[in-house]
Amino acid sequence: MCIIEPENYQEVARDKAWQEAMKEELEMIEKNNTWELVKRSIDKPVIGVKWVYKTKLYLDGTIQKHKARLVAKGYAQKSGIDYNETFAPVARLDTILTLIALAAQKGWKLFQLDVKSAFLNGVLEEDVYVEQPEGFEVKDAGHKIYKLRKALYGLKQEPKAWYSEIDAYLSMCKFKRSTSEVTLYTRSVQEGNLIIVSIYVDDIVYTGSSERMLSEFKREMMQRYEMSDLGLLHHFLGMRILQTD
């Protein structure tokens, strides 16, 4: 079987499943407080947006989900005007393996969280304006544009914006960032109790000495971000991890 994915809005304008998928994406954007409608003015560069459609399949080839993603045409952005820095650090493989070795040696369990639409959580430092998405123009405000508070997919600065966001949140939660590995954070509330967290873009691996502290950390994270709780760490970066007692 071959699934043909739509290329543009015209092809799905009358398709119910895809309309639903686009609504879902916009709801996520609204829920995240991503943007606000503002008046257009000629001195602000406005970036176009585009719908990208993806059919997610189950392993047996049947359709799991229609996914519509709204992306900004980041290639039109100009350095120094629309964005400054674009990089986000990721954990080194050695760091992850060291964390696994340490947890095993101490008899700690490793857990994993996955941030849904991580990049949409990133707060922008620059002023960025985008057009309204095709098919979902606000009534009587077709000439208006959106001013972004948070990142959209496709923006040059989205990885950086997300990293800044999670970094700020972890510091607020009293985590200390490692000086030699900026994606590794530790927190020790009382003597002898330790929790270690590693950030790999939208994947979070964490371990620590007390189960109570670990579930408290999970609660803190799930309150702030849309998360999937993946439970015990079992797959990461193409590696399979098996934890036994």
Add this chain to the structure above:
Amino acid sequence: MLSKFGLEDCKPVSIPLATGEKLKKVDGSEMADEGLYRKIVGSLLYLTATRPDLMYATSLLSRFMNGPTKIHMGAAKRVLRYVQGTLSYDIEYVRDQSATLIGFYDADWAGSEDDSRSTSGYAFSFGSGAFSWASVK
């Protein structure tokens, strides 16, 4: 991965590289399929994330990504045959070992036939499985 290279039924060997064989850039043999060679080395590089035993061989093979010869290709396929015999290998990290940090390091002192530069390697552990390793020329 082995079936990707048509080697799912290949005969296993017990060590990844032939002992005493020195690979060099120009070895007099014919040129091999560069695309295929790169694919094999790329796949092996992926495996080195959890297989320190493939680290040296893979890093050695990766030096010949530009213009691999039939001899290089032979060596690469031999590594795949070694993989065939060691499919069940993984790293085990165990509890309650002494929490000593142990490091190993060695170099081959100008071992390269092409430019007389050295290759060095290291591995670190807390007493059980290694968690950090590399082989660098």
